[in-house]
Amino acid sequence: MAALLRGRCAAVMMVVLAALGPCVWASCAWAQAAEATPLPSADSSSPDAAFASTMAWARAEAAKGCRPDEPDRLVRIVCAGTLRVGVRGNYRLFGFEEAGTRSGYEIDIARELARRMGVEVRFVGVTPANRIALLGENQIDLTIATMGHTTLRDGQARFIRPHYYASSTALVGPRDLHVPDFAALGGRSVCVTVGNASNSEISLHGGRLLLFDSPAQLVDRLRAEACSLIAQDDSFLASAFLDPVFAISYDTKFLFDQLPWGMAVARDGSGRLAVTLGMLSQIFHRDGVFLDLARRNHIGTGFLEAQQRVWAGAECNEPAANSDPGCVAPPLSTDLAPTPFAASVTGVEDWLGAKLGIHPTLAMFKIAPAWDLVRNGLINSVMLIGGTLAATLLFALLFSVCLGFGGIALRLPVRGVIMLLQSSPVVLTLVIAAAIANAMFTFSATAAMIASMLALGLTNGSYAGQAIAEAMAVLRAEALQQGVSTAPGGASLLQLALRRSIVQIMAFLINATKGTPVASFVGAPELLNALTDSTSFSADRATTYWLLLIFYTLAVLVVVRLCMVLRHVLERRIARS
Amino acid sequence: MTISLLPSLPDSFLPQLMAGVALNFEIALTSLLMGLVVGVPLAFAKLAGKAGRLVYGATVPLLRAAPTFVVMFFLLNVMPQAFSLFGHNVAIAPSAVVALSLVPYSASYVSENGAEALGHWREGSRLAALLLLPNLARAFFVMVMSSSAGAAIGVTEGITVILRQAEKLPALGDRLKLFALGILVFGCLMQTGFVGVMWLRRYLSAKTAGSPALAAAQE
Numbered sequence: 061m062a063a064l065l066r067g068r069c070a071a072v073m074m075v076v077l078a079a080l081g082p083c084v085w086a087s088c089a090w091a092q093a094a095e096a097t098p099l100p101s102a103d104s105s106s107p108d109a110a111f112a113s114t115m116a117w118a119r120a121e122a123a124k125g126c127r128p129d130e131p132d133r134l135v136r137i138v139c140a141g142t143l144r145v146g147v148r149g150n151y152r153l154f155g156f157e158e159a160g161t162r163s164g165y166e167i168d169i170a171r172e173l174a175r176r177m178g179v180e181v182r183f184v185g186v187t188p189a190n191r192i193a194l195l196g197e198n199q200i201d202l203t204i205a206t207m208g209h210t211t212l213r214d215g216q217a218r219f220i221r222p223h224y225y226a227s228s229t230a231l232v233g234p235r236d237l238h239v240p241d242f243a244a245l246g247g248r249s250v251c252v253t254v255g256n257a258s259n260s261e262i263s264l265h266g267g268r269l270l271l272f273d274s275p276a277q278l279v280d281r282l283r284a285e286a287c288s289l290i291a292q293d294d295s296f297l298a299s300a301f302l303d304p305v306f307a308i309s310y311d312t313k314f315l316f317d318q319l320p321w322g323m324a325v326a327r328d329g330s331g332r333l334a335v336t337l338g339m340l341s342q343i344f345h346r347d348g349v350f351l352d353l354a355r356r357n358h359i360g361t362g363f364l365e366a367q368q369r370v371w372a373g374a375e376c377n378e379p380a381a382n383s384d385p386g387c388v389a390p391p392l393s394t395d396l397a398p399t400p401f402a403a404s405v406t407g408v409e410d411w412l413g414a415k416l417g418i419h420p421t422l423a424m425f426k427i428a429p430a431w432d433l434v435r436n437g438l439i440n441s442v443m444l445i446g447g448t449l450a451a452t453l454l455f456a457l458l459f460s461v462c463l464g465f466g467g468i469a470l471r472l473p474v475r476g477v478i479m480l481l482q483s484s485p486v487v488l489t490l491v492i493a494a495a496i497a498n499a500m501f502t503f504s505a506t507a508a509m510i511a512s513m514l515a516l517g518l519t520n521g522s523y524a525g526q527a528i529a530e531a532m533a534v535l536r537a538e539a540l541q542q543g544v545s546t547a548p549g550g551a552s553l554l555q556l557a558l559r560r561s562i563v564q565i566m567a568f569l570i571n572a573t574k575g576t577p578v579a580s581f582v583g584a585p586e587l588l589n590a591l592t593d594s595t596s597f598s599a600d601r602a603t604t605y606w607l608l609l610i611f612y613t614l615a616v617l618v619v620v621r622l623c624m625v626l627r628h629v630l631e632r633r634i635a636r637s
Numbered sequence: 638m639t640i641s642l643l644p645s646l647p648d649s650f651l652p653q654l655m656a657g658v659a660l661n662f663e664i665a666l667t668s669l670l671m672g673l674v675v676g677v678p679l680a681f682a683k684l685a686g687k688a689g690r691l692v693y694g695a696t697v698p699l700l701r702a703a704p705t706f707v708v709m710f711f712l713l714n715v716m717p718q719a720f721s722l723f724g725h726n727v728a729i730a731p732s733a734v735v736a737l738s739l740v741p742y743s744a745s746y747v748s749e750n751g752a753e754a755l756g757h758w759r760e761g762s763r764l765a766a767l768l769l770l771p772n773l774a775r776a777f778f779v780m781v782m783s784s785s786a787g788a789a790i791g792v793t794e795g796i797t798v799i800l801r802q803a804e805k806l807p808a809l810g811d812r813l814k815l816f817a818l819g820i821l822v823f824g825c826l827m828q829t830g831f832v833g834v835m836w837l838r839r840y841l842s843a844k845t846a847g848s849p850a851l852a853a854a855q856e
Contacts (some may be wrong), residue, residue, distance in 0.1 A: 236805060240806065251791070268789070270789075270790060270791055284791075284793075285801055286731075315672045334776075479824070480824070481826025482824075482827070483820050483821075483825055484795055484819070484823065484824070485785035486782070486817055487786060488785065488787045488796050489819065491800060491816070492813070495813070495816075496809070496813075499672075499809045570702075574702075574705070574706075575706070576705045578786065580706075581788070589705075601714040604714070605710060605711045605714045605715050608707055608710070612707045613704070613707075616703075620698075620702065621781070
């Protein structure tokens with residue numbers, strides 16, 4: 061409840077300061093004593109005037125005497141004469157340090173902010189892991205460190221709005237590859253990083269995900285042609301495009317999943333600092349300062365151009381616009397609902413840790429969207445196995461009947477088809493089936509599933525059918541040798557042949573079951589794909605793939621058992637007849 | 638008017654395809670050797686008494702049931718891709734992951750056929766035991782085909798080369814022609830391999846003509 065209140069307080073703070081005055085501000089339960097003290101009446105005529113009046117107040121407060129325990133962070137910065145900014149050191153074009161020199165878009169923003177505030181800037185290197193923690197520990201005043209603004213992070217830091225940048229997920233590939241939108245993604249291999257929130261969207265449109273640990277690996281894999289496309293934050297890929305060789309060979313196909321980036325200050329004692337930085341951000345957008353800095357650093361400017369149009373408009377060029385949903389972009393919603401049984405799953409995790417010393421991460425059972433993926437993957441896998449087994453039996457019977465009872469005009473082409481199927485690696489057969497299905501219909505999960513069932517059924521059915529036909533031939537030869545009917549005991553030749561070739565039929569049914577995960581290669585939404593997608597909710601791959609291995613091994617063992625029962629039933633029935 | 642049987646392909650395509658197919662063979666050979674290392678002791682275990690049979694019974698069905706494609710993803714995501722061994726840094730290439738993923742199949746096949754061959758050997762029918770060789774050759778060619786699963790993790794084997802080229806062809810007809818070329822290449826290799834297996838089997842059968850143990854084995 062308190063966290064919720066804090067979040068709401070942060071959201072209304074800008075309006076409060078600029079328009080309503082200090083009395084409502086003090087009513088927020090979380091507000092520190094200093095923030096409850098009367099504020100200067102911010103000039104609401106323009107962002108420039110609001111910025112100037114807030115800074116004038118801070119300087120006046122500092123002039124009264126700087127205390128070591130000064131609770132207001134803006135006053136503290138003015139007293140110290142230094143703005144301590146947490147920045148990245150290894151993110152080219154944004155925050156990069158080389159031979160003691162820092163450069164990049166975020167570095168330039170920090171310098172410009174400090175210049176306008178009339179203080180010096182001091183850079184502190186941060187990482188994604190500590191960029192928020194250092195604010196709370198008062199080691200930095202502000203973080204500008206490639207940080208996406210999400211609803212989850214809203215509870216951890218106070219984000220400055222408007223946002224100074226927005227990244228998108230960029231799909232990059234060879235220039236001669238035509239992929240204008242998601243519709244053209246079906247069946248293509250896409251290298252992505254584990255835990256990327258865009259993974260599920262790519263997979264949903266039929267992209268085959270290849271997972272890697274770090275973004276740097278993606279560019280290497282694209283160059284090595286290990287994947288057709290790579291998907292990664294466009295801010296990261298911007299540095300790759302600085303290489304002329306890369307830029308000549310590859311281009312961005314399209315962008316999706318925009319994520320606004322925010323500067324952030326600590327939650328406590330930074331109300332006035334946030335107002336000051338918010339006003340400066342408005343001014344920077346309106347006057348094209350952000351845009352100029354972005355161009356100087358060769359980064360994408362699409363978002364900044366759009367924002368300049370917004371903040372230069374009369375409706376947004378005022379202090380209150382800072383919290384107007386019509387002007388500011390919302391944070392990315394990352395509120396993930398838990399599953400009804402999340403608490404039990406946590407209990408299982410704890411028990412496994414305490415009793416067995418193993419610490420699996422079962423996030424896919426605790427987060428509702430992840431569980432939906434896994435549940436659907438399980439259902440689809442069972443359907444795929446069932447459909448593949450049925451297709452294998454059907455094609456086996458079809459081939460055996462054609463070979464066993466057909467004339468030479470039928471037998472010859474069927475033999476040719478069987479030879480083709482047996483000469484093609486199953487991956488290639490699947491790709492051919494999927495290519496034909498995609499040409500006939502728009503890519504869909506259903507089309508991928510059906511194409512997979514048919515391809516696996518055809519491959520395994522061709523072997524099983526051949527075995528049944530060979531059994532028929534042997535039975536005929538035996539009957540001729542013995543001079544008796546081809547169907548002794550009243551059973552049909554086909555039934556007897558089935559009985560005789562049951563071991564081979566079983567072997568190929570088991571083989572078909574083992575082959576079903578390959579369907580993920582053409583985008584069928586079975587468990588392998590679902591669990592790969594679920595890694596966007598949890599970076600722990602070990603647990604995920606252990607579960608996958610256990611599931612499919614059990615599925616094969618169940619099919620083995622079912623085949624044995626089927627064999628027993630078939631033998632009893634034939635013996636009775 | 639001329640009708641092109643194949644879409645226009647870059648000059649580098651054929652050498653790349655051949656190199657890719659060579660990698661398929663390399664992966665299959667590696668898997669077979671590793672399968673022998675794991676499978677032969679299991680074959681001995683099956684014939685070594687109750688304890689051995691227990692080990693065999695607990696291991697081989699699981700090895701047989703493990704789907705290669707899932708094992709490949711499992712190894713790729715769970716196994717460390719680089720580690721230190723006796724002070725040396727060892728990096729595991731994706732093609733090695735494919736080879737390792739075929740080991741459960743290879744090991745179960747070797748253990749089953751190996752146990753049978755050992756049985757014949759002990760019965761004194763050494764030539765019958767030698768039928769293990771064509772069976773291993775058959776498994777080798779099956780694994781050459783199965784190694785194309787490496788396409789899913791970016792290993793540049795034969796099918797990967799074909800799929801990469803196919804992605805550059807906009808017309809379905811051209812892509813199907815390219816796929817047909819792939820089937821032709823792999824088909825020729827497979828059929829040649831199986832002819833070789835058949836020849837080896839016949840050769841051994843001829844050598845063992847009259848051997849009652851072999852006749853029983855072939856029943």
